[in-house]
Amino acid sequence: MRRFWPRRAQSREAAMTEDAPLSPELLPAGPDGIELRFARRPEPAAMAAVQVLAAEIAAAPPEGLRELVPGLVSVLLRLDPAAVAAVGPGLLARARAIAATRPALPAPTRRWTIPAAFGGAEGPDLAAVAARLGQSEAAAAAEICAAELRVLTIGFAPGQPYIGLLPEAWNLPRLPELTPSAPAGALVVAVRQLVLFGATSATGWRQVAQVAFRPFRPERAEPMPLRAGDAIRFAAAPADQIAALAGDPQGLGGARLEVLA
Template identity: 60%
Template structure:
C-alpha cells in the first residue's frame, strides 16, 4: 500500500491533508483524507502504530479508522490542544516519508469456504474482476490482507486491500440477509460478518469465525493491523468448525513480533 501520486512541489501524495477535529468532550480526531485512498490508509496505520509505540501522556484510547485516528484522553492529565499539536506534527512527518504499511505484529489464518451456497455471488464477482471463480479464490487467499479497521458492529473487521481490479462498487440494492460468518466484498475490501446482517456487498464465501463473543476472555479477538490469510476448505469443514465452543472457527493466530 504505497503512495504513487505526488504533488509537484513535494513528495507528499496528492490529497493527503492531515487535519485535526474535536470529538466530543474527550477526543481528538486526525483525518488524512475524505475518501479511502490507499495512501491515506497507509498513513493512518503508520500513525496508529507510532501512537501505540509512543503514547502521549493522558491518552486512554487509540482508535484507528480507515483514514483517521481518534485519541480519547483524560482531561485531568492533558489538554486537547496539546494532543492536536502532537498528532499533527507526527502526521506531517509520516506523510513526508515512505508510505508503506507497518509490518504486522500478528497473523491470523482463517479457514473459509468459497462459492456455491457459501459464496452465491462468487461467479458474479469473478466476472466483474475479469477472471475465473477459481482464480478469484486464489487472489483472495494469496493477497497481503490486513484488518484496516474494526467497525459497524462489535469486533467486525474491514479487511484489505485486494488488487485494484477488485475496486467493485456496492450493489444498487441491499441483500436482505447474509448468514453469520459471511465474507462479502466491495471497494477492494472484505468484511466478515459476526452475525447475520443485511448488506450491500456481494457474498463470496463464509467462515466459522465469529468476530464477537461476549463470553470469551477476549470478546473481540481481531485488532486493526492484524494480517489475515484465508485458507480455502470444503463447506462441510465449515459446518464442523461452527461447533467449536470458542467461536474461532479453526482460526490460528501467529505472533510475529
C-alpha cells in the same frame, strides 16, 4: 488504556480511489476527543499513514490518553479534557511528517489464517464477482487466498473487521440494492476490501464465502481477537468442513494465529 471499535467505519459509502496528496486535518471530537484525519476517502496511502501514527501513539502514549481508535483514514483519541489542547499541535505535526513520507503499511506482528468455503451456497455472489473480473470462480477465490491482506480497521459492529487491500481489479461497486440478510460468518467484498460478519446483517456488499470464525463473542476471554494491523490469510476449505468448524464453542472456527514479532 482501552481500545474499542471505531464509532464509524469510514469505508462504507466511499469508493476506493487512487492516491492523492495527503492533507492531515485536526478535528474536534467532543470535549475529550481529537480526530486526526489524513484523507476524506479510503486511499491506500491514508490507510498506511493511520496505522503508522496509531502504532507510534500506542508505543508512546501522550499524557492523559484514555482510548486510541484507528479508523480507515483517521485516528481518534479520547483524552482527559485538560490534555486535549496540549496534545493537538504535536499530533498534527507528527501526522504531517508521516504524510510527507507516504509510508507503507507497517510490518504485521501477527497473522491469522482463516478457513473459508468459497462459492455455492456459502458464496452466492462469487460467480458474479468472478465474471466482472473476467476470471473463473476458482481463480477469483485463489486470488483472495493469495492476497497479502491486513485488518484495516474494526468498525460498524463489535469486532467486525474491514480487510484489504485486494488487487485494483477488485475495486468493485456495491450492489444497487441491499441484500436483506447475510449470515454470521459471511465474507463479503466491495471496493477492494473484505468484511467478515460476526452476526447476521443486511449488506450492500457481495458474499463470496462463508467462514466459521466469529470476530466477536462476548463470552470469550478475548471477545474481539482481531486487531487493526493483523495480517489475514484465507485458506480454501470445503463447505462441510466449515459447517463442522462452526461447532467450535469458542467461535474460532479453525482460525490459527501466528505471532510474527
